[in-house]
Amino acid sequence: MKWPKKKLIGRKVMAFGNVDADNLPLVKSLGFGGAVILGDLWNRFNMHTNRDYKDLITHFRKLRRMAE
DSSP: OOOOSSOOOOTTOEEESSOOTTTHHHHHHTTOSEEEOOHHHHTTOOTTTOOOOHHHHHHHHHHHHHHO
């Protein structure tokens, strides 16, 4: 991937969209200040059928550890 010489990504820029456990290491390596995790969490839980949040919370904690 070819990146411009001017540094556009930094600690004040968040990666947004399609961020999940598979590409979170790439997001970190590119120097983003953080990542907005939306679909990866939303797609793991259906509020109409699931009443147990344990799997969702476990996955969130995994992502948080990966981001540290």
